[in-house]
Each structure stands twice: as structure tokens, then as C-alpha cells.
Amino acid sequence: MLSGFGFFCSNRLFSLRSLFAFFPKFCGEAAAFFVDHLVNGQHTNGFGEDRDTTVQIGDRSYVIGGSHEGNPLFLGVQIHDKTTNKWLCFRSIPTVLGTGPKPCKGYSAIVLKQGRILVIKKGSASDDSIWFLEVDSPFVREQRKLLGKEVVAWSKGVRGNAEKPIVISGPSGVGKGTLITMLMKEFPSMFGFSVSHTTRSPRCMEKNGVHYHFTDKTVMEKEINDGKFLEFASVHGNLYGTSIESVEVVTDSGKRCILDIDVQGARSVKASSLDAVFIFVCPPSMKELEDRLRARGTETEEQIQKRLRNAEAEIKAGKSSGIFEHILYNDNLEECYKNLKNLLGINDDAPVNGVEAVEGINLPKEHTVTKKEDKIMIQETGEATKNDMIVLDLSSINGGAPGRTRGIVLDTVKSS
Numbered sequence: 564m565l566s567g568f569g570f571f572c573s574n575r576l577f578s579l580r581s582l583f584a585f586f587p588k589f590c591g592e593a594a595a596f597f598v599d600h601l602v603n604g605q606h607t608n609g610f611g612e613d614r615d616t617t618v619q620i621g622d623r624s625y626v627i628g629g630s631h632e633g634n635p636l637f638l639g640v641q642i643h644d645k646t647t648n649k650w651l652c653f654r655s656i657p658t659v660l661g662t663g664p665k666p667c668k669g670y671s672a673i674v675l676k677q678g679r680i681l682v683i684k685k686g687s688a689s690d691d692s693i694w695f696l697e698v699d700s701p702f703v704r705e706q707r708k709l710l711g712k713e714v715v716a717w718s719k720g721v722r723g724n725a726e727k728p729i730v731i732s733g734p735s736g737v738g739k740g741t742l743i744t745m746l747m748k749e750f751p752s753m754f755g756f757s758v759s760h761t762t763r764s765p766r767c768m769e770k771n772g773v774h775y776h777f778t779d780k781t782v783m784e785k786e787i788n789d790g791k792f793l794e795f796a797s798v799h800g801n802l803y804g805t806s807i808e809s810v811e812v813v814t815d816s817g818k819r820c821i822l823d824i825d826v827q828g829a830r831s832v833k834a835s836s837l838d839a840v841f842i843f844v845c846p847p848s849m850k851e852l853e854d855r856l857r858a859r860g861t862e863t864e865e866q867i868q869k870r871l872r873n874a875e876a877e878i879k880a881g882k883s884s885g886i887f888e889h890i891l892y893n894d895n896l897e898e899c900y901k902n903l904k905n906l907l908g909i910n911d912d913a914p915v916n917g918v919e920a921v922e923g924i925n926l927p928k929e930h931t932v933t934k935k936e937d938k939i940m941i942q943e944t945g946e947a948t949k950n951d952m953i954v955l956d957l958s959s960i961n962g963g964a965p966g967r968t969r970g971i972v973l974d975t976v977k978s979s
């Protein structure tokens with residue numbers, strides 16, 4: 564029986580009776596319950612604090628509120644399963660992938676398609692108000708399988724026309740680093756490099772945190788197990804990986820993220836919701852590749868031999884795996900760079916700016932949220948109510964956790 568059974572949740576004691584008294588009775592995408600509650604602008608669901616928000620999808624209820632493992636900087640998420648009457652996960656806390664929002668005064672939440680919940684922070688700055696919690700997206704399902712535990716993933720909504728991240732792969736010595744450096748030098752405000760983690764030793768000119776985060780195998784393995792990585796692979800005998808945070812940092816700076824990763828990593832990214840452009844760089848010949856590797860002078864003879872042995876398989880996979888939409892041949896460097904810019908839509912004649920600046924619209928502290936097809940309507944409530952409604956168009960969003968959900972467009976609609 565439920566009565567009298569207490570449990571600990573976000574450092575507060577709640578009763579299951581009050582929990583079920585307030586749970587909605589709908590499943591799937593319909594979000595009428597939450598909309599109804601949001602109409603009041605203050606959601607009291609029996610979980611203790613007004614600021615908690617509960618969202619039900621199928622048999623599961625997701626409680627968004629409090630803090631994550633007592634950390635005041637991270638908003639908490641807990642999952643309850645109706646069929647078993649149990650809170651899921653260790654201490655009812657799922658593994659949370661990606662950096663979530665900081666706790667605030669209250670949240671509006673609405674269920675979207677594909678196992679996503681739109682979470683709007685009440686009264687937050689315009690660049691920090693729209694978040695997505697993925698609870699059953701393809702990425703989350705995959706991670707749940709990989710990590711063997713309950714997983715949810717956060718992704719912040721980024722406004723404006725932020726472009727797709729770019730994944731560049733190719734054998735060692737083909738010129739990936741050279742091309743990326745040229746791009747970042749010519750367009751510093753447009754591109755940002757995703758700094759990978761690696762267990763290989765630094766080369767003499769490489770700086771920790773700039774070229775790579777140089778790390779220890781046991782530390783990196785633990786972080787992989789904790790779900791900190793978007794992808795990872797063993798390459799030429801060392802571990803390499805892209806942390807979710809490294810992609811978030813670049814996107815948050817308003818820049819287009821470039822990932823220099825191997826084919827295995829590219830395959831993992833392709834299976835995620837990052838929604839990137841995939842480019843494979845080929846050498847003009849194996850002889851030229853060997854010459855470049857030797858001329859670079861950064862590897863021992865043994866390492867060069869290993870890299871050359873791996874190169875043939877990488878080139879074969881790069882050309883035939885169906886991962887890469889674009890194959891570039893790096894024979895003449897200037898020509899290859901020009902082709903790279905062309906396929907990224909950077910035209911020599913047209914000046915290129917960074918991501919288009921988007922005028923901020925601050926969302927009202929007290930509001931109601933309703934959903935109609937791809938449109939989310941946010942209407943201010945309370946004494947200072949203005950009649951203008953803010954509309955969030957979901958049809959233009961792309962990407963998602965891990966990383967960021969791009970293409971958030973907010974419009975103010977004047978009431979007639």
C-alpha cells in the first residue's frame with residue numbers, strides 16, 4: 564500500500580500519496596495536464612516545492628526540480644515508474660548526460676515528440692531560458708544500452724541560425740590539422756575547435772587544453788563510464804574521445820564546432836543527434852602520406868609504421884562506409900582549402916560573419932505554455948500582463964543532446 568510510505572527526494576521527504584494525487588492520467592505526447600497547470604503559472608504537484616515540475620510519458624513520471632545530487636549548480640531530474648511504483652535508478656537519480664540548466668525559480672515543461680521534454684526556465688535570461696530534456700530519444704536509448712543504466716540527456720536551445728558542427732576525418736598526416744588551422748585563422752569568429760581528450764603523450768608544441776586534454780587512461784575510462792563522452796575510440800594504440808562538454812563550450816560561444824576525429828568516432832557521432840556535416844580527407848597517394856608524416860617529424864619510426872598500416876583501412880572505411888557526405892583530396896593545399904570552404908558554403912567573394920546575432924527576447928516570469936502542432940505559445944500572466952504572446956517555432960530546430968539544440972526561433976505576436 565502507498566499510504567504512509569515515505570521516500571527521500573532531492574533532500575526533501577515526500578509522500579507517495581501526495582505524488583499520485585497529483586499525477587496526470589494521460590500518456591504520450593498530449594500535454595494538456597501540464598498546460599493546465601502552467602495556466603496558473605505556479606505548479607503544485609505535491610512534491611514539496613512549487614518550482615518542481617512533473618511530466619508524464621507513458622508509465623514514467625519525470626520530476627524536474629531541486630538540485631542534482633545536492634549540487635546547487637545543476638537542476639535535478641528523477642524518474643518514477645507507475646507500473647512498479649518505484650523510483651528508478653540509484654538514489655532515484657538517473658545518469659545525466661550533458662550540462663543541464665542551473666536551478667531557478669520555476670519551470671514550464673511540455674512533452675514533445677521523440678522522447679523529448681521542452682523545459683522553459685521562468686524569468687531567465689534570454690539565452691538561458693529554453694532547454695530540452697531527452698528521456699527516450701534515439702541517443703538516450705543507445706546510451707542506456709551502452710552504459711547499462713538509466714540515462715537522460717540535457718541540451719540547451721540555441722537561438723538563431725547556428726550551423727551544423729563539422730566532423731573531419733582522415734588518416735594521420737593527410738593534413739586535417741593544417742586545414743582546420745587555416746579555417747580557424749581565417750574565420751576566428753565563425754569556427755571553434757572541439758578539444759578532444761587523449762591518453763597519448765603531448766608533442767613538443769602541443770598545449771594541454773588547446774590541442775588536446777591530455778589525460779590518464781584510468782581517469783578517461785571512468786569518465787567514459789560516467790557518460791561524459793559523446794564518442795571515443797582506440798586509435799593507433801591510444802584512447803581518444805570527444806567530451807559532451809567540449810562540443811557544448813564551442814556552441815555556447817556562438818561558433819560552429821569542428822571535430823577532428825577518426826572514422827570510428829565519426830560513426831558514433833553519425834548515430835547521435837548531433838546532426839553534423841561529415842568530411843573525409845584523402846591523401847593523393849600512400850607515398851605522399853608517408854612523406855608528410857616523416858617531414859612532420861613528430862612520430863617515432865615505429866609510430867609512423869603503425870599509422871601507415873592503419874591508414875589503408877581508414878581510407879577504405881572513409882570512402883565506403885556511407886558516413887561521409889564529402890571526400891576531399893589534399894594534394895595541393897591551397898586548392899583543397901578552397902574546396903573545403905566551398906563545401907561549407909564559404910564563398911571567397913562574400914564576406915563571412917559569425918553566427919547571426921539574434922535579438923534576445925526575455926521570457927516572462929509568470930506564463931502559460933500551450934502547444935499547437937510545431938508551435939509553442941508562451942503567454943505572460945499575472946498583474947503586469949502584456950497581451951503580446953511569444954511563439955517558439957519547433958519546426959526549425961535541429962541537433963539535440965548531446966551538445967545543443969540549434970535553430971530556436973522566438974517571435975513576438977502582437978495581439979490585435
Ligand SMILES: Nc1nc2c(ncn2[C@@H]2O[C@H](COP(=O)(O)OP(=O)(O)O)[C@@H](O)[C@H]2O)c(=O)[nH]1
Nearest residue numbers: 735736759795796798803804805823824825828
Ligand atoms: N574518435 C576520436 N578520434 C580522435 C579524437 N581526437 C583525435 N582523433 C583522431 O585520432 C587520430 C590520431 O590523432 P593524433 O594523435 O593527433 O595524430 P594525427 O592524426 O597524426 O594528427 C586522428 O585520426 C584523429 O582524427 C577524438 O576525440 N575521438
Ligand SMILES: Nc1ncnc2c1ncn2[C@@H]1O[C@H](COP(=O)(O)OP(=O)(O)O)[C@@H](O)[C@H]1O
Nearest residue numbers: 735736737738739740741855859893894895896
Ligand atoms: N597539401 C599538402 N601538401 C604538402 N604538405 C602538406 C599538405 N597538407 C598538409 N601538409 C603537411 O603534412 C603534415 C601533416 O599534416 P597535419 O595537418 O599535421 O595532418 P593530420 O592532422 O591529418 O595528421 C604537416 O607537416 C603539414 O604541414
